[in-house]
Amino acid sequence: MSELDQQSVVGVLNHILESELAGVVRYTHYSFLVFGFGRIPIVEWLRQQADESLLHAQQAGEWITTLGAYPSLEIGPLLDSHTFDIGSILRESLEAENIALELYRELLALVQDRSVALEEYARQMIYAEELHAGEVDKLLRRPGALAASPGAAPLA
Numbered sequence: 001m002s003e004l005d006q007q008s009v010v011g012v013l014n015h016i017l018e019s020e021l022a023g024v025v026r027y028t029h030y031s032f033l034v035f036g037f038g039r040i041p042i043v044e045w046l047r048q049q050a051d052e053s054l055l056h057a058q059q060a061g062e063w064i065t066t067l068g069a070y071p072s073l074e075i076g077p078l079l080d081s082h083t084f085d086i087g088s089i090l091r092e093s094l095e096a097e098n099i100a101l102e103l104y105r106e107l108l109a110l111v112q113d114r115s116v117a118l119e120e121y122a123r124q125m126i127y128a129e130e131l132h133a134g135e136v137d138k139l140l141r142r143p144g145a146l147a148a149s150p151g152a153a154p155l156a
């Protein structure tokens with residue numbers, strides 16, 4: 001196995017941590033802005049996403065300290081279009097999730113054949129985030145439409 005580029009790995013893990021923490025804030029914020037008949041399941045779903053993002057942030061943070069580095073206290077960009085429309089909220093979330101997915105792919109490229117545990121972690125996260133992005137994409141489709149929406153990340 002080749003040597004792990006610790007500094008680059010920690011750099012990407014810190015970006016992941018920041019991006020997942022932004023997810024916690026984003027999903028929580030949006031959960032306050034859902035009105036209308038569909039409110040209850042959508043609020044519940046957004047809060048579940050906030051909890052999942054927190055779990056992902058904690059996992060990234062634990063990896064950073066496992067590698068003997070200091071976790072970032074920054075937070076990723078918070079895209080707020082100040083809209084109450086569920087479609088816009090979901091499109092914005094999908095965009096942010098795709099950024100996180102790219103970071104996990106970046107991590108995988110750095111750790112592949114260098115650390116079994118980190119490679120396993122990166123693959124599990126790509127799997128989880130792709131399923132998640134696929135779910136958001138389905139929420140954005142019109143009933144009866146089979147094709148993925150234009151914002152959906154290509155499966156790699």
Ligand SMILES: [Fe+2]
Nearest residue numbers: 020053056100
């Ligand atoms: Fe995540």
